[in-house]
Amino acid sequence: MSLDSLTSRLYGSPIASRVAPVGGLAVRYALVFVIARMGALKFTTYEANSIQPLVAAALR
Numbered sequence: 001m002s003l004d005s006l007t008s009r010l011y012g013s014p015i016a017s018r019v020a021p022v023g024g025l026a027v028r029y030a031l032v033f034v035i036a037r038m039g040a041l042k043f044t045t046y047e048a049n050s051i052q053p054l055v056a057a058a059l060r
Contacts, residue, residue, distance in 0.1 A: 041047050
């Protein structure tokens with residue numbers, strides 16, 4: 001079974017054709033949230049203390 005036939009069968013369903021766009025948006029913004037959260041954690045004290053030994057070793 002090819003990918004084209006699977007997607008045509010999926011989007012042929014009346015429920016899936018309404019849910020799929022919402023699912024796509026949910027996945028997109030969930031990934032944005034996860035990446036933004038990881039980036040924001042770089043500015044916390046915990047992360048600064050965790051990376052301090054690595055930075056100190058690199059400066060020697």
